[in-house]
Amino acid sequence: MDSYAFCVEPFTEDVNGLLALTVLGNQLLRVADYSASKHQFGFLNVKEKHHVWVLSRLIMEMNRRPKTYEKYHIGTWVNRVYRQFTDRLFQVNDSEGKPMGYAHSVWSLIDFETRMPVNLESDETKAIHDAVSDENVPIAPSGRIRLSDDAKETNRIIAYSDLDINGHVNSICYMRMAIDQVFTDYPALVHPKSHFVQRIEVQYMRESYFDDKTLRIKTEQRDKDTFLVEIIRNLPDGTGVESVVKAAVTLLPFEG
Amino acid sequence: MDSYAFCVEPFTEDVNGLLALTVLGNQLLRVADYSASKHQFGFLNVKEKHHVWVLSRLIMEMNRRPKTYEKYHIGTWVNRVYRQFTDRLFQVNDSEGKPMGYAHSVWSLIDFETRMPVNLESDETKAIHDAVSDENVPIAPSGRIRLSDDAKETNRIIAYSDLDINGHVNSICYMRMAIDQVFTDYPALVHPKSHFVQRIEVQYMRESYFDDKTLRIKTEQRDKDTFLVEIIRNLPDGTGVESVVKAAVTLLPFEG
Known part of the structure; x- marks a missing residue:
C-alpha cells in the first residue's frame, strides 16, 4: 500500500x-x-x-x-x-x-x-x-442503478468551471452535481445541515462537453436513505440522448 | 512577506x-x-x-x-x-x-x-x-461596479456544495458563479478554450444561505474585455432583494 x-x-x-x-x-x-x-x-x-x-x-x-x-x-x-x-x-x-x-x-x-x-x-x-495487492475493502460493490419514468428531471447548464484539462465535464463535478441535485430535489427529506453523504457510487459511462450546453439530471428515491441520479446528455445532432453518468447517493442523519 | x-x-x-x-x-x-x-x-x-x-x-x-x-x-x-x-x-x-x-x-x-x-x-x-509591510502590488485598485437595467439575468439555485462551514455560500463559489455566468451569457464573445480570466475583482457585500433557495445573477459587458456581474438575493420575507456580490471579470484571448 x-x-x-x-x-x-x-x-x-x-x-x-x-x-x-x-x-x-x-x-x-x-x-x-x-x-x-x-x-x-x-x-x-x-x-x-x-x-x-x-x-x-x-x-x-x-x-x-x-x-x-x-x-x-x-x-x-x-x-x-x-x-x-x-x-x-x-x-x-x-x-x-x-x-x-x-x-x-x-x-x-x-x-x-x-x-x-x-x-x-x-x-x-x-x-x-x-503492483497488485490482494487486500480488499469492506464496502459493498457497485449495484444496478436504474431510474423509473417517474424520476424528477432538471436541466443543468454546463459551466466553464465544470470542465477539466481535456475539455470534458470533470469526474468529481458529476459527483458534485449528483449530491447537489438530491439536496435540491428532496428538501422535505434531507437538508445540508442535518444530513451527510455516507456513501456515493458513481458510474461513468460517457463524456460530456461545454458545447453540449445543458445536461438533464434525473433523481429518484430508491429507499429511505438512498437516492438514484442519472445525468443525461443531448446528442449534438439532435437525434437523441445518452446516459453519461449514473450515481447512487446514501444520506444519513448528521449527529455532529 | x-x-x-x-x-x-x-x-x-x-x-x-x-x-x-x-x-x-x-x-x-x-x-x-x-x-x-x-x-x-x-x-x-x-x-x-x-x-x-x-x-x-x-x-x-x-x-x-x-x-x-x-x-x-x-x-x-x-x-x-x-x-x-x-x-x-x-x-x-x-x-x-x-x-x-x-x-x-x-x-x-x-x-x-x-x-x-x-x-x-x-x-x-x-x-x-x-505585521504591516509597505510593499505594494502593481495592479489597479477596485473600481465602481454598476449594472444597467439592460443587464442579462438568470436564476441560479443555491446548491449544497456552494456552502461553507458557516452555512453561507462560500466566497470562492461567488467567484466561480461570476466567471461561469459570463461564459454562459456571452458565447459569441468568449469561449472556455479560447479565453482566460486575466483579472477578477469581487466585492462581497452580504451573505446568502441555502434556505434562500435561489440567487439572481446579472451580467453585462462593460467594455471589449470586461464583464460586470451582480449576484442578488431575494429577501426571505418577500419584501425585496439585496445585492450580495458584485464582480468584474476581464477575459483575454488565450495564446496557449
Missing part, C-alpha cells in the same frame, strides 16, 4: 465542518496518480504511449470525515487487473491509523487517438500487475 | 491546463490564514475573542498561471490597517521567483454575536499593525 499524508485545509470543509466529499474525491484521484507514477504507470508514463487513464467507476463510503486542520492518510493499492479494467482501492485513516472510510475505483486505459481500450493483461502492462 | 510553496496537483487545472483560478483563490484565503496565524491573528486566534475574519474584497490579476506539476510560491503580507478594514496583498511567483500575478484582499473583523465590525486601530489589534 502507498500512503499519503493530508491535513484538512481551511476553506475545504462542507457545511458541517467536515472535509468536503468532493475535495476528498479529488485527493483520491490525485493519490491514484502519485501511486501509479511511483510504479511507472501514472498519467505521464502512459502518455508516452498515447494512452490515458479513464475513470469508469468510483465508490466512496465514509463513516467519518476529518475536521479542519485534522491530519489523515490516504492509502491506495491496485487490487485487480482484468481484461481492460483495473481496480484501485483506497483506505482513509485518521491520525491514529483508525479507518474513517474506504473507496473503490475502476479504471481503463484508452488510446487517445483510436479511443479504444488497451488490453491490460498484456506484457506491456506488466508494471500494473507487479 | 510570508511565503508558501505550492505545486499544481493533477485534477486542479482548468480547461486550458492551467491551475484553476478558483483553486488559486482558495489557496490565497488559506495562506492568508497561515500568515495571520503565524502573527497571532489567524481564525483560531480571533475566535477566542468571538471574532471572525470576513472577506470584503478580492482582486486577482494573473498574467500567467502555472501548469500541472509546476511549482510556485504565494507570498503574502498585510499592507494597511484602517478603521475596520485591513488590506492583505499577495504575490504569486514561479519557481524562478518571477511574478506571475498579484492579488489584493480587504478584510474586516466581525464580532460573531453582535455582527458588528471591530475597530482595527485599537490596542487589541496590535499584532496586525506589527
